[in-house]
Amino acid sequence: MTPKNTPGLSQERMTKEERRQVAREKARMLKELEVKQAKRRKMITLAVSVVSLLLVVFAVWQIVTSDKGDAKQLGSYTGTSREVLTDHVAADGGVLFDQNLVATSEESGTSIVGLWSDYMCPACEVFDTKYVPQMEEYGTAGELQLSMHVVNTLGTDFSTKGAAAFYYLAQYAPEKVWEFNHAMMERGQQIHAQSVPANQTAADIADIAKSVGVAEEVVNDLPASILDSKWQDVVAKTVSTFRDNGFTGTPTLTVDGQADDSWTKGNPDEVIPEILKKAAGK
Template sequence: MSKSNKLTKKERRAATREKMQALREQERKRAKRNRLIAGGIVALVLVISLVAIIKIVGAHKEENYTGTARAAELQNVTKDYGIPFGKDGKAIAAQEGLPQVGIYADYMCSHCIVLHHEAKEAYKEHENAGDVQLIQHPVATMRTEFSELGAAAVFYVATYAPDNFGDFNDALFAKSYDIMSEKSEPPSAEEIARIAAKAGVPKDVAADLPASITSEAWKKVVAESNKVFSDHNYKGTPTITVNGEEISGWSKVGMPEFLKQVAALKK
């Protein structure tokens, strides 16, 4: 006969109560553990939600470029709508006594995009050396929205944030490269303002950029730049000039080597 059969009825009841108590204690601990886990999950969800809200609010603030249109009173722009580069890519007045290399480019022209991508370091080298005066002529010969907005934007930044012109121009061409590579879509005026802000353009200047470049006054600036291009009978972009004369042989040696040859003219 087993030991359990030797227990009295009272002892069996006591053993049953102990087992029930042990089960209730296990259930209590399990419920407590589940509450803690559930509480942790709720807390984690709240943290994730809070972070998401912060990001959404931040993004909303970042997209809020509700400034006003500034006057199209161009600064650091030549009479034929060129923007001269100075040291560190700053937009400056044209410098005398230097060979002048003009670059007529459209931000939606694939050849212009590739040219800038391949030559941007050479541009910086000669800008900082001061042996060549690089002058960018923004045009919208492709007649796309980004062609026109991009051209207006660089005239605007050259005028109101000249110290940031080179970085903004590089960033805009980087966006163009992504578009060409089908990694991105053409930006809106507000997206161009965000590009400008990330390139260091002051907040107040970036805030007024969308209203400015979509205004009739700045559209007219781009139209006048296009007219200069047309009046010279230039056929396509990029068009490269040296001291105002169109040069066709630069592509045979590549822009970096071509700039070295032009720089030698100063010596």
């Protein structure tokens, strides 16, 4: 019996010329396929090369802009970050001051009046101008001991670097940190008044420290130190304590660690003097 024709056997019934045409067509199709695959490989190689080049350019740009940013932050100061020491920082992040307004680790035995502030807090700036001088009178008379806690609860760059500088100077320039704190509050007022740029650099903060008489070698290392995450961690720890205490805003006034917000509910000009007088035992 004659077998049925199948596709595989169809060429057996072709003429010699037809078989040549089929072979030529297959060869043409294979060549086209090879050309397409070659083009595809070329496109993929080109795309990979472009992406690789862009990554290199981006990495170089990051390095260059980072270097420029660091240079702007450091200004003319060439120092390096100092070791984080907190001999003059209490467990709650406060810096105690003696009668000469020098940072100390020694408690005087009197009531401790503390103030939690942020350098970009407008209310803190007002408090520093109007009521901190009253606190100073009691502190320098030895009737109260003062404690300052500087935080960055507002999360600004100036708050963070400024607070780090406060703790840095409490350790390395304890006799100048009280003046520095006041000068930083003034700078905050200038920023809010738009009389100085808002984007204050680490070098600008070092200039403030220099203006209150901090020693040159201490000032020189200040920018690199306050940009160091280890010094900023000191600030973060103080903020954690602020939150743990249930405090919600700055300025927060405390007497022996307990917040007294009575001044926010009445006339501060009358209530704050009464708080200080009571704390002093008068």
